Amino acid sequence: MKFTPKVRIMPEDVRSCMVFGDHYNPVAPFMQEAAVMMLVQQRHDESVFVLIERSRHLRNHGGEIAFAGGLRETGDQGPIETAVREVWEELSIPADMLTILGTLPDVQTVMSGFSITPVVAFLQTDFDRFRLNPGEVAGLLFVPVGLFRQKPEVLGPRYYFLQGFRYEGKVIWGATAGIIRKFLSCFFDRNPGHAGVIP
Numbered sequence: 001m002k003f004t005p006k007v008r009i010m011p012e013d014v015r016s017c018m019v020f021g022d023h024y025n026p027v028a029p030f031m032q033e034a035a036v037m038m039l040v041q042q043r044h045d046e047s048v049f050v051l052i053e054r055s056r057h058l059r060n061h062g063g064e065i066a067f068a069g070g071l072r073e074t075g076d077q078g079p080i081e082t083a084v085r086e087v088w089e090e091l092s093i094p095a096d097m098l099t100i101l102g103t104l105p106d107v108q109t110v111m112s113g114f115s116i117t118p119v120v121a122f123l124q125t126d127f128d129r130f131r132l133n134p135g136e137v138a139g140l141l142f143v144p145v146g147l148f149r150q151k152p153e154v155l156g157p158r159y160y161f162l163q164g165f166r167y168e169g170k171v172i173w174g175a176t177a178g179i180i181r182k183f184l185s186c187f188f189d190r191n192p193g194h195a196g197v198i199p
Helices: 011-017 079-091 145-149 174-190
Strands: 032-043 046-054 068-071 098-103 107-109 114-123 137-144 163-167 170-173
Touching (some): 011 114, 011 174, 032 079, 032 174, 046 079, 046 145, 068 114, 145 163, 163 174
Antiparallel strands (some): 107 114
16 A cells, blocks of 8 residues: 655645636637636645546546536636636535635646636635535545655556546546646645655
């Protein structure tokens, strides 16, 4: 069994990693604008990412492990508004439980045609009133940040032999894994003495 170091991230540790813009960047005509919310919460003396298992019947990325989020809707002024709406619709997390830090660089999923803006937010530590929307969410995972300090494994043909991580029988890969790794790379670069670094 691999050792997973405990990592605790605080908002002041990662503010310098934020883009801070709350706008959708121009995209190619065949790309759809979307936003996801990277939710960080403190649980049992360590930081975790709050991830969802998407319902299997969904047309795009059904059954995959992902951040809560979705497509931009008419009237959304920017990705933060999109992401806040989506976490309420999918998980019933009210906006006043969130401390939003900013956004990360966009990520494109070429095969499904999305341009995704990640929004970083810290969820209030004592919040546990998650109510999953069964039409969109099949399950909820609290994945320790320390898991992503390990070397990713090369996945099989089902995952196009890309790299990813396994947690509680689930596979975290693709855009979700990529966003997490880039975010943590920035965090550890700016916090070289952090206790979460593997010896």
